[in-house]
Amino acid sequence: MPRYRLDLEYDGGPFVGWQRQDNGPSVQQALEEAIARFAGHEVRVQGAGRTDTGVHALRQVAHVDLDRDWPADTVRDATNHHLKPAPVSVLAAAPVPDDFHARFSAVGRAYVYRLLDRRSPPALDRGRVWHVVRTLDTDAMAAAAGHLVGRHDFTTFRAAQCQSASPVKTLDALEVSRVGAEVHVNARARSFLHNQVRSMVGTLVEVGLGRWRPEDVSRALAACDRAACGPVAPPQGLYLSAVRYPGE
Template identity: 55%
Template sequence: MHRYALKIEYNGAPFVGWQRQNDHASVQGVIEAALSKLQKGDHTITAAGRTDKGVHAMGQVAHCDLEQEWEPFRLWEALNYHCKPHPVAIVDCVPVTEAFHARFSALERRYHFRILSRRPPATLQAGLVWQVKGPLNLEAMQDAAAVLVGQHDFTTFRSTICQAKTPVKTLDRLDISRIETEWGTEYHFDVRARSFLHNQVRSFVGSLERVGAGTWTPQDMKNALDARDRAACGPVSPPHGLYLAHVTYDADPFARIPT
């Protein structure tokens, strides 16, 4: 068998999420169906992270095993052809050894969240951002975000259906920036950790938006964290502002040697 790493971009709007489900469109299902056009039979691909319904990706990573050896560019092009018309694109494809595992070899996952602040309805950015009408206090959100960085029991920011064995995780970074654009003010959240709990990032952003809007204070964020109680969480942000942006490995399989 020959193993290939795939870097994948997708718009999550029409999907129930990454994971294959019977009778529902999923990103995994689209790619596995494309693989079956290239090699008959059932295929199972493994991803670095299982994004939820409506969540997008700029840098999802998965691996697949094929009996036939493919020139990476030809495999890349063939998969993109057979993924049509779904909003899924293989943006890179490289051969890897059997030691590479998209999920278990990952050292860090990076998520990106976009909030758009403006009163007119979003048109070009609709479905790609979480729109709020009022401005947000960047400094207050940054102070509240600092409370979350490090190793904590994140029960408050964990979905009740989360299957992780422990709510204790280490959050490496949670950086927030304000970007002035032609279409309004955007607030970008850069969230990094080795692994995340179910709905953790969206729970963070929903609570941080409350801080930015002035409904919560940074101390309220600390109180919510310390409560270790899901009921203490703020509203969970919608999925369409969230992107799986990058997955880090000890050796980047997609790195190119400069020529």
């Protein structure tokens, strides 16, 4: 069974998330059906990150086993052809060794969260950003973000339904920057807890609005208590932006 790596972009808006669910269309299902249509057999697609309902991907990585050697460009183009009109696009396909696993081989994940902080609602980026009606203090947010970087028990920033064995994770970077009219929060780690990025961003926004001081975030982290978290940021501002593998 030749194995292929797929690099993917998608608009999470119309999906219940990456993973197959009974309650609606998933990105995984859209891909599996598109690939099955040209490969002529059922397939199982494994993704590096199980993005939630409404969360987008600039570059998700997945793998799939096919029953014969297809040219990689054919895998990319034929899958894209059969994906239409779903807003999922295969950016690249490449043959990989049998021991490559999109999820378990990954050694790093990066997310970007886009905030639009202005009075007027977005017309062009509706469903692509979190609209916050007041100007955010990015210096205060950056100071707060600094308290979260490193190895910590992130229980405060973890969804109740999180299935991770341990709440202890190492957050490699949490950077706040102004990009044009938007504020972007870039997060990098080997892996994240369920809802961790949205929980951290929602809390940083409290700081950006002046409701919390930066050091309150440090206290919330130390509490190791879900109740100490700020509001969870909505899904439409979040993008899985990169997955890293050994040697990359």
